[in-house]
Amino acid sequence: MTVTFPHKTLPWLLVAPQLLVTLVFFLWPAGQAIEQAFYQEDAFGLSREFVAFENFIELLQDPYYYNSIGVTLVFSMAVAVSGLSIALVLATMADRIIRGQMVYQTLLIWPYAVAPALAGVLWWILFDPAQGPIALWLEYMGIEWDHFVNGGDAMVLVVIAATWKQISYNFLFFLAGLQAIPRSLIEAAAIDGAGPVRRFWDIVFPLLSPTAFFLLVMNIVYAFFETFGVIDATTAGGPGQSTKILVYKVYEDGFVGLDLGGSAAQSVILMMIVGLMTVVQFRFIERRVQY
């Protein structure tokens, strides 16, 4: 059904706030970034020079940039895979609980309300090599832990912090997906001789696959672009370059290193990645996962 307005201006007025937000906070800065990517500016912003693709060429010859891509891939895959699998296990268990389901669900959703920076700091403290309870326990177990020195430890820490926050979101979607599966399907499979594990892999999981794919994309997007707070509040990309994901590098090169052109060029590449992921989601894979 379509609603038609007699006015010509009213529809524009109604969408104006949204358009304005998009213009001011997205299109304008994006345009600025694209423009900036083709200029080189001195640190004080006093002069700038058109350099065409030089920023990009420089970037693509920078080993640190490739390192950052690698770090980002490892980080986002780790976050997506652990986030999805832990959430799926939790959702499957929550789906079976009969008494106190609301309490359990509410508690599981809480971490989503925690700001990324706080989530980061929380785990930072828990894992603090000198006084964090988890680090002390690890030490007691004979495992050495120091995310100030060891790049691998630092990566594990940011993955845990980022995953912990994202599990709530995944959990909600998985639980809704599980509850949408008719009980009779599971019962039919039980009569057909499938045990609980078999039922899960043969019936439940395939029926959840559209949800799982959607979440996979959302989690990768989250790990790529929304984990700045977690990284900044904890490792700040260190030690060395070991947790410097692409988004963090954009910030650091631009606002700390004051290489505005290079930072802008990185932003443009990130924008292209986002565009690509969207296309992949809607055009390519979503159709195949349908049953």
Place this chain on the structure above:
Amino acid sequence: MAAVVLSKVGKKYPNGFHAIPAVDLDIKDGEFIVLVGPSGCGKSTLLRMVAGLETITNGELSINGTRMNDREPADRDIAMVFQSYALYPHMTVAGNMGYGLKNRGVDKESIEKKVNEVAKMLDLTHLLERKPKQLSGGQRQRVAMGRAMVRDPQVFLFDEPLSNLDAKLRVQMRVEIRQLQRKLGTTTLYVTHDQVEAMTLADRLVVLNQGHAEQIGSPLELYERPATPFVAAFIGSPAMNLFSATLDSNNLILGENESVLLKTQHEFNGPVTWGIRPEHLVVCEQDADFKMRVKAVESLGAETLIYGAIDGVNQDLVLRLSGPHQPEINSEIGLKAPQDKWHLFDANTQQRLP
């Protein structure tokens, strides 16, 4: 093929609700038993208890002489057709039908052979590669039945399998289910709330009311000698006319102020429920037992249903005549109620009087 025996089988929920107190039922090998009753009477629960989808809290269930109470659904050698069909949406028709065999470790070739055989019987061969989404309601129903049949189970369980189909298809599938069951000779337990379905399918019917088996018997037994007013009202369409009445010194007294008196011979004295089926009332000009004032007429062509009331009696009455009739509204029709068609129930015990 197997006999199924329920002895004092009951269900009590953790909250103390006694859904089914105790049902005794002895199903012979190859018999078609229909559980029928209004919604909430416990018929589906009872079926699910036989399937193993609900726990049995008291009594004992045995299939083929083996106690089944604590066996998993898969180990009871039963197959079930669900109301929603419960087809696996991501599998093809062939996949759906073969899933049970696959889980039991049957090799691929045997599965394919068996699936093809059943598909042929159900006229599904051309649909084997389709997904359930691409099938019509009737086809899905057939696939659900096929899935039950490929395993050659001891017992078929049907949970209102026809209620999602349109009226015409329902009649067609009803006939088909009956024929298939006869052909396969598999013991069958079938749940429905539709008494026509129950009457046409069953070897024996179990009428359930609030978890009690009110009566167990062949369709005609239940029609001719219902044990309680509940069964009397439930079996037959339109339902039997039932009146509160009093039996007193060879008279049946209907209504207030003794407005209608029917002569009879009976040992019983006291309050009763008197019933007579709409098709057993006889129209007569003279010597009528009572007169009915016409309120509404439903002409169905082959038969006519006339709704009305007896003056001075506070309950409505239905009369069923074959062929077309057009009585005037508010006119009076003289009726005779032949004594051999009466149904009398003790109003206190709700049991049939001999």
